[in-house]
Amino acid sequence: MLWLDALLAVTLLITAVLALASPSLFRAVVLFIVFGLLMALVWVRLEAPDIALAEAAIGAGLTGVLLLDTLGYLHGQRDVADEEEGAG
Amino acid sequence: MSTEALVPWLLVVPLTAAILTLLVPERMRAPVSWIACVPMLAGAVLITVLRTGATIYSFSGWEAPLGISFTVDGLAGGMILLTAIVSAVCAVHARTSLRDEASANAWFWPLLWFMWTALNGVWMSADLFNLYVCLELLGLAAVGLVALRGTPEALSAALRYLLAALLGSLFYLLGLALIYGSYGALAFTTLSGVLEAVPTVYVALALMAAGLALKTALFPLHSWLPSAHGGALTPVSALLSALVVKASLYVLIRIWLHLTPASGSLAGAATVLGLLGAGAVLWGSWMAWRQEKLKYLVAYSTVAQIGYLFLFFPLVTSGEARASGLAYDGFVLMLISHALAKSAMFLSAGNLIFAVGGEKVSDLAGINRIRQTSMVSFGIAGVGIMGLPPSGGFTAKWLYLQSALITGQWVWIAVLLAGSVLSAMYIFRVFHHAYLDGPPQATFRTPSIWLESSAMFLALSSVLIGLSAWAPLEWMRLPIFKGSH
């Protein structure tokens, strides 16, 4: 089963890189939520179902909602495309 | 009555006060807080007077390493008392100075109580993870207090402070993960003397030290501090500079004293910390001298004074018992007198800004002609910051000097002297402006008696502590430094 875990670890790392490097902030947040869900899988593999539940609900779910809501706030207030340039 | 029974109340009372201040109507929050200050002061005095040896208290009835234990020794007891005095005086100041800031006035109080809870937790906790939670509670409370002002400057300062505090916590947590992964415990009592001189332990300690140094704003990681401390509301600035930055340093000292491996030398790490401290003294003082705004001058002075506190590390590891004892005494006295003098200085600075209606040092022109009490308390606090006799700052530097002389560490002596000269420069700069001619007297406002007396009380205490330094030093001496006198 170790190869499966290794695959999971690699996917996790790639998602993290993509979330950090994505030029679009919206895509970065979505990738971060995916990252949180993958983390939940990792916790299941580490025999930590409590953390898996919390990670999915709080880490990915609520943090994701808060981030997305803030993103909507940024775009609702004004166009921030120019602000984002060079921040990626 | 044993001191053990007092320990939980030092958390329960401030938490209860936090809950109450959230529930009562807004105009009642300050009075409720004032009332709650009384048991806090009483508890702090009692624990200082009644304590004999180290008191250990196990929460939930489970002893370490399974449960969480608090240890109240001399150092912890002294810090609890110091916290109670400074916080209570700041509460007195805040009641009047925040009256015009409707929202800040309402929400300052619960944040103050969470901060107080966290500080007491940091002083007493003897568990690495519990310390992490306490530091997070403290950090978020401090960030909230900075943001309370609501201006763009305050908000960006709060964000920068928050990012620094969060990064520092993560480094601390990484060190903790390495230690638990190798030794399977988090309690100081279990880990003490167990850690070996192996790379993993050194990496863990280095990560924790780096994180805590960032939270303490040790040069060159200090860039978040001036805007956070200088840009906050006045009582908040006083609390942050006097107490909050000391908390992460205190944790570092605890780790240094209890967790460093017995074998293996710490001289290298101590020298690095000492050199960074020296850099902080010189750079902080220089920057303080260059500041336009009065409160930023005082904030940069904190950066410099933190440097003195870090000189403790090279002095205490000299290997000479008497020198270590003197270094510890000097450190404790420096900590106390800086807390008192700096909070006095911030409160005085706030009063002066209120009186002249401008934030700049140059706005003070002419204030001295009308004999402002705040200028006097600023000056008395300045005596402590400069380290002139008879202040506590002077005695502390004297103890440091003696310690350095015994072991012949001339570098630190040079730093101490240079720092004193530089601090005299920036403090006299304030006085220079105060003696200049300015606008007519009629344009000055007079701060209320509450504002001036709270600043004066702290300023006088910073001098008093120098005149009676033996008492706190006797109370706060730790067993490992006993016998060296």
Next chain:
Amino acid sequence: MSNALLFAWTGAALCGLGLFGFIVHKHLMRRLLAFNIMGSGCFLMLVGLAQDGRGPDPIPQALVLTGIVVAVASTALALVIFRRWFRLSGKVRLPEDA
């Protein structure tokens, strides 16, 4: 190599990635993302190292649960202050990063 150790290594790598992003980015939301990724890396190391060669260990698991709640509280606090900052200044970065 046990799977716990594998994930501990993953955690170390995530910490490095997160730190890189935290320093390199200027946009405050991206810095928060990086902070959260670094935090996840820390948690993985804590549990992974403790469970390497042993069964599940409830102590680090409980610590991580506490850590997750603290992390979400910190993130939420940062977002609240950030939104106010954005509304007053129209900026998504700190002044010295602009």
Next chain:
Amino acid sequence: MNPRTVCAAVMCGMLVGLLGLAITMRPEAVITLPERVAAELSRSGVSHPVTAVLLNFRSLDTLLEIGVLLLAVVVAYALRETQADPADRMGLDNRLLHAVIAWLFPLMLLVAGYLLWAGATRPGGAFQAGALLAAAGVLLRLAGIRPSDFAHTLGARAVLVFGLAVFLAVGLGAMAVGGHFLEYPPAWASPFIFGVELALMLSIGFALFSLFELAPPHPVSNKGARERSET
């Protein structure tokens, strides 16, 4: 390469290098705490070890952590009052969404209740249940249903501090019967822990929801709204 990237790369490399060194060179681990937990589990009042650690062995951490969460909400309140907000966002007024929520909402409450109850014996507990409650609240909020200005009432603040207050009261109760703070008598541990968890679930759920609710509202992100906010 700008200096910031170089600095970040160096720091990142150093951190990973140090961590790698620490992991490879670490001493033979001596971890006996899980056995201690297992040995004392029967006296803790719950049979799930993680819950036992969180709410009995290391309950002080949990108590302070609730403080951290509460603190974030307090700051959100404070900043909300410093600057008045524009008109509230309207939410997604969608019939299908309403229909889905009518089913989903009670289901989420049910699952939250289950998670809370399950926490004593298997994975689950106040945090996960609280998060689910918060999610249910957020869902309602997205559908445009809002408890009318509840956030500004004493009731809201009472719900927020309820968990911490019950936790403190239980801790003090333990002291009143002769134990240490938070030291449950073994016979009473089960109901005490369940009571604390119930209160915590409500407060955690409401706190997490409040962090969403108290953030400055934004107009719906369409062209008209954007124009309005520009003026």
